[in-house]
Amino acid sequence: MAEQSIRVASAHGLHARPASLFTQAAARAGVPVQISKGGKSVNAASILGVISLGINYDDEVTISTDGENAEQVLGELVTILSTDFDAN
Amino acid sequence: MEFHGVGIGRGLAVGPVLRMPEPLPEPADQPSSLSADAEQERITDALAATAVTIRLRGEKAGGTAKEVLDAQALMAEDPTLADDIAAKIQSGKTAERAAFEAFAGFRDMLLGMGGYLGERANDLDDVSQRVVAELTGVAVPGVPDPDYPFVLIARDLAPADTALLDLDKIIALVTSDGGPTSHTAILAREKSIVAIVGATDATQVADGSTVIVDATAGLVIVDPTEEQLAGVRTELEARSAEVPVPIGPGALADGTPIPLLANLGSATGAADAVALGAEGVGLFRTEFLFLDATIAPTVAEQQEHYTALLSAFPGKKVVVRALDAGADKPLAFLNTAHEENPALGLRGLRALRANEQILRDQLTALANADAATDAELWVMAPMVATVEETRYFAAIAREAGIRTAGVMVEVPSSALLADRILAEADFASIGTNDLTQYTLAADRMLGSVAALQDPWHPAVLRLVGEVGRAGVALGKPVGICGEAAADPLLAVVLVGLGATSLSMSAAAIAGVREELARFTMAQAVEFAGIALAATGANEARAAVLATISKSEQSNQPEHQPSQKVE
Numbered sequence: 001m002a003e004q005s006i007r008v009a010s011a012h013g014l015h016a017r018p019a020s021l022f023t024q025a026a027a028r029a030g031v032p033v034q035i036s037k038g039g040k041s042v043n044a045a046s047i048l049g050v051i052s053l054g055i056n057y058d059d060e061v062t063i064s065t066d067g068e069n070a071e072q073v074l075g076e077l078v079t080i081l082s083t084d085f086d087a088n
Numbered sequence: 089m090e091f092h093g094v095g096i097g098r099g100l101a102v103g104p105v106l107r108m109p110e111p112l113p114e115p116a117d118q119p120s121s122l123s124a125d126a127e128q129e130r131i132t133d134a135l136a137a138t139a140v141t142i143r144l145r146g147e148k149a150g151g152t153a154k155e156v157l158d159a160q161a162l163m164a165e166d167p168t169l170a171d172d173i174a175a176k177i178q179s180g181k182t183a184e185r186a187a188f189e190a191f192a193g194f195r196d197m198l199l200g201m202g203g204y205l206g207e208r209a210n211d212l213d214d215v216s217q218r219v220v221a222e223l224t225g226v227a228v229p230g231v232p233d234p235d236y237p238f239v240l241i242a243r244d245l246a247p248a249d250t251a252l253l254d255l256d257k258i259i260a261l262v263t264s265d266g267g268p269t270s271h272t273a274i275l276a277r278e279k280s281i282v283a284i285v286g287a288t289d290a291t292q293v294a295d296g297s298t299v300i301v302d303a304t305a306g307l308v309i310v311d312p313t314e315e316q317l318a319g320v321r322t323e324l325e326a327r328s329a330e331v332p333v334p335i336g337p338g339a340l341a342d343g344t345p346i347p348l349l350a351n352l353g354s355a356t357g358a359a360d361a362v363a364l365g366a367e368g369v370g371l372f373r374t375e376f377l378f379l380d381a382t383i384a385p386t387v388a389e390q391q392e393h394y395t396a397l398l399s400a401f402p403g404k405k406v407v408v409r410a411l412d413a414g415a416d417k418p419l420a421f422l423n424t425a426h427e428e429n430p431a432l433g434l435r436g437l438r439a440l441r442a443n444e445q446i447l448r449d450q451l452t453a454l455a456n457a458d459a460a461t462d463a464e465l466w467v468m469a470p471m472v473a474t475v476e477e478t479r480y481f482a483a484i485a486r487e488a489g490i491r492t493a494g495v496m497v498e499v500p501s502s503a504l505l506a507d508r509i510l511a512e513a514d515f516a517s518i519g520t521n522d523l524t525q526y527t528l529a530a531d532r533m534l535g536s537v538a539a540l541q542d543p544w545h546p547a548v549l550r551l552v553g554e555v556g557r558a559g560v561a562l563g564k565p566v567g568i569c570g571e572a573a574a575d576p577l578l579a580v581v582l583v584g585l586g587a588t589s590l591s592m593s594a595a596a597i598a599g600v601r602e603e604l605a606r607f608t609m610a611q612a613v614e615f616a617g618i619a620l621a622a623t624g625a626n627e628a629r630a631a632v633l634a635t636i637s638k639s640e641q642s643n644q645p646e647h648q649p650s651q652k653v654e
Contacts, residue, residue: 020159046168047159048194048212054201 003064004074009084014055022080023047031067033077044077089310093262093287094542094629095303096273097576097599100327101239101282102300102312102320103259105293106232108242112220115184124177131173131183134222138215139164141228156211163215169194184223191216233257239299241290244538245272255279260301262308264290267538268575277574278595284308286539305633335365338590338601342608346583348601349405349591351569355393358400361594365601368405368464370517370591371569372397374450378411384421384446387453394457402462407517407567407591409496410450410481412436412470422446431531436471436496437481448488455489466492468517473499478512496569498522503551506558513564516555518587520570524548542625543572549585549619549628556586567591576603577632583609584616 010018026033026044033044037059042049044063055061063077120127139161146157163169169190176186191212198209214230221228232240237259244266245253260282263272267286276283282301284290293299293310300309300320309316338348349370350361361369377385377393398406413419414427414435422443427433440447451467458465469481472495485493494515497503502516503523510516520543525532527548530540543549552568559566567589568582574596580603582590590600607615615632622628 017155017159020155020162023162043167046166047162048166049168052194052197052201 001064001066002070002074003062004078005060005062006078006081007058007060008055009057009082011057011084013057013059014050014053014061014081018080018083019047019050022077023050025077025080029065029067029073029076031065031069031073033063033065033067033073035061035063037061089293091262091284091287091290091293091308091310093264093284093290093306093308094268094273094626095306096268096276096283096285097280098304098603099260099280099282100300100302100304100320100323101260102298102317103237103239105241105297105299106234106238106295107291107293108231108240108245109227109229110243111229112217112224112226115182115188115220115224117181117185119180120177120182122182124180127177127181127183127186128174130223131177131187131219132170134183134187134219135164135170138218138222142215142218160211160215163212164219184220187219187223188216191219239301241293242272243291244270244285245275255281260284260299262287262290262299262301264288265538267541268543268571270538270541274571274593277571277599278593280595280599306629335598336601337367338597338604340583340604340607340609340612342610344609346587346604347405347589348597349407349567349569349589350594350597351591352397352594355397355400357594358397362400364594365597366594368401368407369397370405370407370567370589372406372408374408374411375413378413378419378422384449387449387456390450390453391456394454395460398457398461398463398465403464405464405466407466407468407494407569408454410437410440410447410467410469414439414471431525436498437469437477438471440469441477441480444484447484451485451488451490458491459489464492465490466494466515468494468496468515470496470519471498471522472496472509473501475505475508475512478502478509482512482514497551497555498526500527500551503554506555507561510555510558510562510564510566515565515567516559517567517569517591518552518555520548520552520568520572523551523570524572527551543570543575544578544581544619544625544628546620546622546624546628549581549616552582552587553585553616553620559586559588565589574600576600577629580604580607580612581615581619581632584612584614585620 008014023045034041035044035050037053037055040053042053063074065073142157142161146154149157172190173186176189195209195212217229231253237257239260240258241262244263258281261272261276263285264287266272270285273285282303284301284303284306287308290308297310300312300316338346340346347367349368350366351371352361352369353373354376377390413422414430414433422439434442454467467485467490472478478495482493492514494513494517495509496519497516498519502509521532524541524543528540528545530537532541555566565588566586568587569591572578572582573590574592576599579590579600618631618635619628622631
């Protein structure tokens, strides 16, 4: 199982637009991906699950998968999490 | 058929009606007569179809609405939600009930998280309604979207509804619930839409009927006669030929200046406000600087924002309100305690006083910005209830270098002791929304008591009059910065009660300027007296309107030869 931790860059955290972009990307990965914060873990393709984690700016989250192409899948999701979508 | 309500502004319009569909009833919790597999198939199809419909609407809407709608489509496709629904179906529930309960579970969770996430609860409700509508084969509740202009009749409009409305297609808005400070009324004033609110039973009007909406009279006429329609056309032509009062300083017909100021929530609205003729800012809300912060912003960060704001108004007055927060608008660093009655809790100046460094930092940032710009900065404290609080705020503000320190009068106790309050403060600004809420003991946020939330109520006007009188006696300015100032006729009454300036959303300024120019100070004082003597809000409004139409008729007897003038 591959996992990676990262701090969320979006100024308003992982809500609304950044959350949509993230969950869509996770769904596209085609393999189950989990995202966790503070010990609570949810399906990364579930927007309601992701929103329910209440992820704010600079919170540390961990994403993990044991599917194929794990490194590539996680790399893509990390890029999204480290982008500040609220900047413009 | 006719319906009476409270007109917003003086607009007049005619057009075909479309009603906002009623929300669907809660699906009954009874065992399914189908197999779990059959119910599962129904819900899978309904969720997929709902997501497709929502995405299509998003494509059509574009912009921010598309983002909101795309997020809603994802909610319909959400795997966690789907698992939850499947489990409920396995336990024997119908697809409708399972979907309803699963959505409600997530909605309650979001509401529990509060703030921004709480607002998303509305989105979830909307998706839930759509899925249930799809399952039961009824019309999807939501905003009508025809390809022709129409008069929208609704119970009341929520912000989520209005975000999706194509305002260019709306000829007029009529609501059966909601008062003059409802979201619908505020929207109508901001966008200059002809509107009547609180027109009880107006939702009975059938789709497609033609109605005349006359905001001046607060009247909706259903299926008007040819004669009535011709009258409206003549009147509309006459109005379009009228020369609008040019943009300039607000004043009564006798030349008494009544500065018209803008309410702003961030520095970005400043240029628009100036373009619409704002002579300054009467209420600058500073909450936006703090809303998403987990720690209070620094003096330097705040100073930058305040400097940007003040720079937009060289030589003009800018009244900034110190941070106004409480358990109803919680900030992580200010007050996180749960309160049974947040409106009566540790909020406004009370919360700042409990966190004095935040207040001191804000005042320092404001004083620094003032020193760096040419605007005339006034600073006021929110939710002041006592003379002692006034003294406290004035002292701490002057210590920080603020030259003009005042208080908001929102609590009846402050209005009743306005002479003693104004002896300590440099000015007072009346927040009519809260003043009405506290005077009539009617929660601003509660639809079921919205009818009581009417600043025309003589009890509210009497309190305004107390502050006005104290202002005149002590030579101190008394401003109005609630929704009441945006109601053109009420604005005249407030001036008659002693208000020396009026602050409102910038879009409402033109309408108020025009109304002020119609009347003299003597008339404003007369109207104030008439309104104060009435038995209730509707009576006060009607009595002032009757006085005006009477005096207009006696001034133009040649137009109304048969009209009896007392």
